[in-house]
Amino acid sequence: MALEESHVRRAAHLARLAVSDDQARGFVDDLSRILDMVDQLQSIDTEGVSPLAHPLDATQRLRADEVTETNQRDTFQRCAPAVENGLYLVPRVVE
Amino acid sequence: MHDKTLTQLAASLKSGEFSSRELTSHYLRKIEKADGTLNSFITVTGEQALNQAEAADKARAAGDTGLLTGIPLALKDIFCTRDVKTSCGSKMLDNFIAPYNATVVEKLSAAGTISLGKTNMDEFAMGSSNENSHYGAVKNPWDLKAVPGGSSGGSAAAVAAGLAPAAMGTDTGGSIRQPAAFCGITGLKPTYGRVSRYGMIAYASSLDQAGPMARSAEDCAHLMNVIAGHDVRDSTSVARGVPDYTESLNAPLSGLKIGLPKEYFGDGLAPEVEKSVRDAVKVYESMGATVREVSLPHTHYAIPAYYVIAPAEASSNLSRFDGVRFGHRCQDPVDLMDLYKRSRAEGFGEEVKRRILIGTHTLSEGFFDAYYTKAQKVRRLIRQDFLDAFEEVDVLMGPAAPTPAFDLGAKKDPVSMYLQDIYTIAVNLAGIPGISVPAGLAGGRPIGLQILGTHFAEAQLLNVAHQYQQATDWHLQLPAIAEENA
Numbered sequence A: 001m002a003l004e005e006s007h008v009r010r011a012a013h014l015a016r017l018a019v020s021d022d023q024a025r026g027f028v029d030d031l032s033r034i035l036d037m038v039d040q041l042q043s044i045d046t047e048g049v050s051p052l053a054h055p056l057d058a059t060q061r062l063r064a065d066e067v068t069e070t071n072q073r074d075t076f077q078r079c080a081p082a083v084e085n086g087l088y089l090v091p092r093v094v095e
Numbered sequence B: 001m002h003d004k005t006l007t008q009l010a011a012s013l014k015s016g017e018f019s020s021r022e023l024t025s026h027y028l029r030k031i032e033k034a035d036g037t038l039n040s041f042i043t044v045t046g047e048q049a050l051n052q053a054e055a056a057d058k059a060r061a062a063g064d065t066g067l068l069t070g071i072p073l074a075l076k077d078i079f080c081t082r083d084v085k086t087s088c089g090s091k092m093l094d095n096f097i098a099p100y101n102a103t104v105v106e107k108l109s110a111a112g113t114i115s116l117g118k119t120n121m122d123e124f125a126m127g128s129s130n131e132n133s134h135y136g137a138v139k140n141p142w143d144l145k146a147v148p149g150g151s152s153g154g155s156a157a158a159v160a161a162g163l164a165p166a167a168m169g170t171d172t173g174g175s176i177r178q179p180a181a182f183c184g185i186t187g188l189k190p191t192y193g194r195v196s197r198y199g200m201i202a203y204a205s206s207l208d209q210a211g212p213m214a215r216s217a218e219d220c221a222h223l224m225n226v227i228a229g230h231d232v233r234d235s236t237s238v239a240r241g242v243p244d245y246t247e248s249l250n251a252p253l254s255g256l257k258i259g260l261p262k263e264y265f266g267d268g269l270a271p272e273v274e275k276s277v278r279d280a281v282k283v284y285e286s287m288g289a290t291v292r293e294v295s296l297p298h299t300h301y302a303i304p305a306y307y308v309i310a311p312a313e314a315s316s317n318l319s320r321f322d323g324v325r326f327g328h329r330c331q332d333p334v335d336l337m338d339l340y341k342r343s344r345a346e347g348f349g350e351e352v353k354r355r356i357l358i359g360t361h362t363l364s365e366g367f368f369d370a371y372y373t374k375a376q377k378v379r380r381l382i383r384q385d386f387l388d389a390f391e392e393v394d395v396l397m398g399p400a401a402p403t404p405a406f407d408l409g410a411k412k413d414p415v416s417m418y419l420q421d422i423y424t425i426a427v428n429l430a431g432i433p434g435i436s437v438p439a440g441l442a443g444g445r446p447i448g449l450q451i452l453g454t455h456f457a458e459a460q461l462l463n464v465a466h467q468y469q470q471a472t473d474w475h476l477q478l479p480a481i482a483e484e485n486a
Helices: A005-014 A021-043 A073-077 B006-015 B020-038 B046-061 B103-110 B153-160 B177-183 B217-227 B271-286 B299-320 B336-347 B350-363 B368-392 B414-421 B425-430 B458-471 B480-484
Strands: B041-044 B072-076 B114-119 B166-171 B186-189 B209-214 B257-261 B290-294 B395-399 B434-442 B445-452
Touching (some): A005 A021, A005 B350, A021 B299, A021 B350, A021 B414, B006 B020, B020 B041, B020 B072, B020 B114, B020 B480, B046 B114, B072 B153, B103 B114, B153 B166, B153 B177, B166 B177, B166 B186, B177 B186, B177 B434, B177 B445, B186 B217, B217 B458, B257 B271, B257 B368, B271 B290, B271 B445, B290 B368, B299 B350, B299 B368, B299 B425, B350 B368, B368 B425, B434 B458, B445 B458
Parallel strands (some): B072 B166, B257 B395
Antiparallel strands (some): B041 B114, B166 B209, B434 B445
């Protein structure tokens, strides 16, 4: 499955990564080599094999729906780039 | 002090030979002298360490002590440590002061251990050489031209150089075992879910696991006694009893059935590594173990499967670094999209971007089944290989890496770097535990023997490794830099 520059651009947009034209061409080369290596998977017969998402086949445990955490907004916002009145600041999104 | 194992240091603290403050000061001095050369630490927390050491000495005087009270340790900079910079080796988190402790940090602190600081690593644990760190490469204490391995390269180098008696690492595809092998120390990757991942910055959540890196298997057993166990804050941690890992260290090995996977002794394995591994196996035979060849037929598909699954999980996990709530933010964003895209482009290094792009691409519409679903099917086959092998034998043995440590700058092509992990990566896909123990030197660079067990067989692996270390002294050998700065 050949990788094209349009694939890299689409992935970069979906992943919210700014990529210059030069960088995009560089990624096409690197990623193509990685995907060529990955393509070895296609040679294995996996008919009837179910996908394994978790090595222990564990199921999600449930807990009671109770509030256990305290409000630590001030602590958590101390490492934020920009906050005001307890809110995170970003460029205007609604005109 | 630097040539003592953690177990010996604990005995010395108990007997009053020296105080925790003296011991901690000793390691801080060694870090100051040697780490300008090695670059194994990103952050040294000297003042906090001395305060913790004084508290430990007071606790000891009051009779309120555990086995590890007052023992200094280093933490890979992937573990969130309250009020301490936790960078994960990335520019993205260069300004991140963690607001809480990882469970591993919390448990080690509750056991009375002292944190010397945070060790260097490949950015977001993505790498096999520690060359992908925003804070520069780490040098191998045995040979400054060589890499220490990765991604827990700083932890491995610090322990090998005697800058800390032990360190915590994490292992997603070999990141504890391969640097342990390259630096001549002992490193255990526990079963997936055995140690809590809470507060450990996520790379690939179905593969990541924390574990101890130290001079000996006995040291690792003491640390496992502290860190293993269920944690309600990590829904994938396993609710299952934790044994005393030191209890079975001296169990005799007569009758132990060792399997040698034939795929681990094929093309690409350096002859000097093969010789050291086969010599180690002979030591086990002399203890009464039996040896047979086994097969893990899907071995060569482990790296391809990993490079779908791990980047896919990474692309999702790393979406949290958005320049809004914490971490790097670009200057003067024109709108929200620009803020996201430039903050992430500036904050992440090349290898991290590659993996995010691979993961995003393979998960995207039109490619998902061919890559991701296929890789997960192959993952099941890889795990089944191990389960079948453990029907026949108790443990598997082989090399931890195909060669001793390679030179800094030697592997520029990403794929050639990925192929270094051929003997470690399948273990994470299967979720089983593995340990690397020093088993030789070639050209002045250490060689690691890897021992694998079935799920939750950590106690057995530590027993098997400990018995080897009772019969050999590879784990006690130190690089010249450790002696020079004593």
